[in-house]
Amino acid sequence: xxxxxxxxxxxxxxxxxxxxxxxxxxxxxxxxxxxxxxxxxxxxxxxxxxxxxxxxxxxxxxxxxxxxxxxxxxxxxxxxxxxxxxxxxxxxxxxxxxxxxxxxxxxxxxxxxxxxxxxxxxxxxxxxxxxxxxxxxxxxxxxxxxxxxxxxxxxxxxxxxxxxxxxxxxxxxxxxxxxxxxxxxxxxxxxxxxxxxxxxxxxxxxxxxxxxxxxxxxxxxxxxxxxxxxxxxxxxxxxxxxxxxxxxxxxxxxxxxxxxxxxxxxxxxxxxxxxxxxxxxxxxxxxxxxxxxxxxxxxxxxxxxxxxxxxxxxxxxxxxxxxxxxxxxxxxxxxxxxxxxxxxxxxxxxxxxxxxxxxxxxxxxxxxxxxxxxxxxxxxxxxxxxxxxxxxxxxxxxxxxxxxxxxxxxxxxxxxxxxxxxxxxxxxxxxxxxxxxxxxxxxxxxxxxxxxxxxxxxxxxxxxxxxxxxxxx
Numbered sequence: 001x002x003x004x005x006x007x008x009x010x011x012x013x014x015x016x017x018x019x020x021x022x023x024x025x026x027x028x029x030x031x032x033x034x035x036x037x038x039x040x041x042x043x044x045x046x047x048x049x050x051x052x053x054x055x056x057x058x059x060x061x062x063x064x065x066x067x068x069x070x071x072x073x074x075x076x077x078x079x080x081x082x083x084x085x086x087x088x089x090x091x092x093x094x095x096x097x098x099x100x101x102x103x104x105x106x107x108x109x110x111x112x113x114x115x116x117x118x119x120x121x122x123x124x125x126x127x128x129x130x131x132x133x134x135x136x137x138x139x140x141x142x143x144x145x146x147x148x149x150x151x152x153x154x155x156x157x158x159x160x161x162x163x164x165x166x167x168x169x170x171x172x173x174x175x176x177x178x179x180x181x182x183x184x185x186x187x188x189x190x191x192x193x194x195x196x197x198x199x200x201x202x203x204x205x206x207x208x209x210x211x212x213x214x215x216x217x218x219x220x221x222x223x224x225x226x227x228x229x230x231x232x233x234x235x236x237x238x239x240x241x242x243x244x245x246x247x248x249x250x251x252x253x254x255x256x257x258x259x260x261x262x263x264x265x266x267x268x269x270x271x272x273x274x275x276x277x278x279x280x281x282x283x284x285x286x287x288x289x290x291x292x293x294x295x296x297x298x299x300x301x302x303x304x305x306x307x308x309x310x311x312x313x314x315x316x317x318x319x320x321x322x323x324x325x326x327x328x329x330x331x332x333x334x335x336x337x338x339x340x341x342x343x344x345x346x347x348x349x350x351x352x353x354x355x356x357x358x359x360x361x362x363x364x365x366x367x368x369x370x371x372x373x374x375x376x377x378x379x380x381x382x383x384x385x386x387x388x389x390x391x392x393x394x395x396x397x398x399x400x401x402x403x404x405x406x407x408x409x410x411x412x413x414x415x416x417x418x419x420x421x422x423x424x425x426x427x428x429x430x431x432x433x434x435x436x437x438x439x440x441x442x443x444x445x446x447x448x449x450x451x452x453x454x455x456x457x458x459x460x461x462x463x464x465x466x467x468x469x470x471x472x473x
Contacts, residue, residue, distance in 0.1 A: 017196045022051035022060040024203050029067045031210070042071035044206075051199075058103035065096040066111050078121045089119060157197075274338055274354045277399060277407055287407075289398025295352030296364040296392045296435060297414050298337070299421035300328070300371060302383040305345040312382060320382055321345065327374050335367040340409055346421075350409055353397045361392050361438035365464055368429040376427065389420030391432040419453035420461065433460040443467050 025048035032041035045067040052060030069092035072085050081089070096112055164186065277287045302308075302324075309317050328347050332339050337351040337360075349367070351360035368388045375386055393413035399405050416432060424430030436445055444465040450458035 017193065017200070018051050018055035019057055019060070021196060021200045021203065022048050022055060022057060022064075024200065024207075025051060026060065026063055026067065028203060028207055028210075029064070029071070031207075033067065033071060035210075035214075036075070038071045038074040042068050045071060058099050059105060059108070062096050062099040062103065062105065062108050063111075065092045065099065066108060066115065068092040069096065069115050073115075073118065078119050086119075089115075093119070274407060277354055287399040289396055290354070292353055292356060292395050292397060294356065294360070294392060295350050295395045295397075295409070295413065296337075296361045296390055296438075297395065297409065297417035298347075298349045298351075298364050298368055298388065298390050299417045300347040300368075300386050300388045301421050302345045302386050303426040304384060308382055308384075309345075316382070323378075324375070324381070324383070328371055331367050331370045331374065335363045335370070337364055337367050338407075341406065348414075350395070350397075353395065353409060361390075361435050362442055364390055365429065365431065365435070365439050365443060366467075369464065369466070372427055372429060385426030387421050387424040387426055387428070387430070389417055389422070389424050389430045390435050391417040391420055392434040392438060416453070416456060416459065419456055419459065423451050423453060423459075423461065425463075429464040431462050431464055433462075436460075436462045439464075 025044050029041045029044040029048060032044060045064045049061050049064035052064060069089045072088045072092065093112065093115055100109055100112060280287050312320070325342055325347060329339055332349050337349050338353055340348040340350055342348070351364040368390060371388060372386070375381070391413055393411070393416070395409045395411040395413050397407070397409045399407055420430045420432055445462040446465055448461040448463060451461045453459045
């Protein structure tokens with residue numbers, strides 16, 4: 001009788017250990033499903049089924065088959081399953097159906113119906129409170145269950161030790177044959193318990209390894225994220241640096257172009273206007289007309305220009321005038337007088353505008369004599385000579401026009417200088433009394449007396465022959 005009770009106790013302990021192992025395997029299979037490791041989940045569910053069969057636990061067997069079917073499904077639908085996986089699903093569900101007939105369970109029945117609807121491509125039924133989805137354990141619950149299993153196993157081992165001690169005491173009172181039989185049975189049971197404990201430890205080890213792998217994967221993912229973020233930041237910095245460099249170089253190029261165009265504009269403006277007038281125009285946006293009490297105006301004109309120009313081609317005529325006026329410009333600049341304008345073959349310049357000096361008349365007469373000397377040396381020019389007239393008096397000077405600015409002078413002094421030029425002779429410099437009064441001690445002049453001038457009357461005129469003294473600085 002004692003032997004039967006001892007055997008029953010050992011069998012109960014074995015069943016409890018195997019049930020704990022089966023539940024742990026079911027938990028592991030659910031966790032693997034949650035991680036989408038469907039093949040591993042199916043294998044662990046198969047192990048749970050065998051553990052349930054050893055413990056004669058239909059609930060564990062049924063849930064193991066349902067988990068297997070769910071693992072074979074994976075993320076696929078019934079229409080996308082290949083025929084092999086579909087056959088596996090159907091076999092697992094058939095086995096679960098048979099087990100449910102033997103041991104009905106509302107929760108597992110609901111899970112079975114959900115899989116049937118999924119296999120038939122029908123929408124899932126809503127999950128009721130307390131349903132299968134709500135019964136899936138969390139990671140904390142899995143940890144608690146492992147602790148419970150380990151405590152149960154520990155308690156079983158302690159109980160087994162106590163039973164073994166009691167058994168050893170009883171063996172001493174039994175016959176040798178009974179002792180041998182009971183000892184043999186105890187050793188067999190111990191072997192079975194050792195195997196069960198080893199399997200349970202393997203399952204726990206697998207769970208721990210899975211947790212370590214998950215932690216490593218999370219660490220690797222974090223490192224990859226940090227590397228990608230660093231690369232993105234570095235790329236953004238490089239891109240911003242390249243954009244800023246391009247903007248800086250482009251700005252410098254534009255500034256150089258602007259500076260070049262500004263210099264060209266200033267040079268062009270200085271070719272049109274006197275420097276002081278150009279500066280006033282840039283600063284104030286306009287140039288104020290000014291009255292000058294005294295300025296010496298120079299007019300030149302080529303003799304018989306109209307007749308000679310008829311015998312020249314346009315290119316020859318322009319080339320000859322350009323050659324002469326360039327020379328006159330250089331002479332005017334060298335003597336410090338301001339070129340005003342050219343009209344046809346007439347050249348007009350003035351000394352004393354826009355800046356006046358005591359020797360304006362002397363410099364104007366010197367420039368006129370230099371122009372005549374240059375023309376005399378040019379034997380290949382089509383012109384026979386030029387008349388030059390000068391007069392000194394008050395003028396008004398300023399800029400006219402809103403486009404194509406022109407610096408010009410006005411007044412009776414300008415008109416009289418033009419009459420002196422027309423009353424002069426080719427190759428000679430004709431001056432008025434006012435101009436003569438300012439240069440008489442410096443130049444040798446020939447009086448011409450009073451010569452009638454159109455619109456003005458008789459005007460005292462002189463031909464300038466040459467200088468008689470050192471020029472005034």
